[in-house]
Amino acid sequence: MQTAEKILVIGSSGQIGTELVQNLRDIYGIDAVIASDVKVTEQAKEGPFEVIDVMDAQGLLTIVKRHKITQVYLLAALLSATAEKMPKFAWDLNMQGLFNVLDLAKEKIIRQVYWPSSIAVFGPNTPKVNTPQFTVMEPSTVYGISKQAGERWCEYYFKKFGVDVRSLRYPGLIGWKSAPGGGTTDYAVHIFHEALKSGSYECFLSGNTVLPMMYMPDAIKATIGIMQADAEKVKIRSSYNLSGFSFSPEDIAGEIRKYIPGFKISYAPDSRQQIADSWPQSIDSQEAQKDWGWQPEFDLAGMTADMIKNLKK
């Protein structure tokens, strides 16, 4: 059954896409996974690659038909910090892209859709600790508003049209294979590069800002896990809370010092502080655990050890 899938990853050269494409190709084979981004990237050398602007429904349809695509992972989006700088474009891209893909499934041209949501769906009135699946949301960022609206539309397409769409609310994602692009949690990746390069880092969030985070291998495991789960197990069709571990810049600096004893961190909070302050500190993911068996492997110590080992290479 697995080999019959033909998978399109849209936004494949980004932080998640880079690793997701590699993992999907390990499972389904190189030619079963079409990478695509809005421009040609280095990824085009590794296997099938198409240039797709997800806003162009007709262009998307042509490529989906050409490759007889069965599943789409839609990763193209503007993240929280960038979206605040271009609110209208962020809304248009994040929403129109989603509609264009959901409509392919509604028309039965594709069978399954993956679309990422985020902890950004939560807002200042949300309980901050162990944030439940179902709670007050009221996001206060453009990115969060687009993700919450998107969640509502995913559930609507599932209920109304039977679209098999699956989604996770990612926390901040940390990996060594690719750079993050325009998020509020990006510091947790930059800090490793700067620690190894110069032994110091100026953080754009304050030292005690606790946010939920996850190491990329866990995020990829969750993503492929929910897509491969039996349909009846995926009970929530808006988006699942997903938990890894939580830490502050001070915490991670302390962990890094176990490997780089002289590492120095300083703080110069910018506009991203306000975004971070509106988000939860930790996430309750018991629905994901119960419904399709979510279990993270990495904690702060395990992630830090693995990041430093790989970035040193």
Ligand code: SER
């Ligand atoms: N990592 C994302 C961001 O900071 C959250 O989804 O925007």
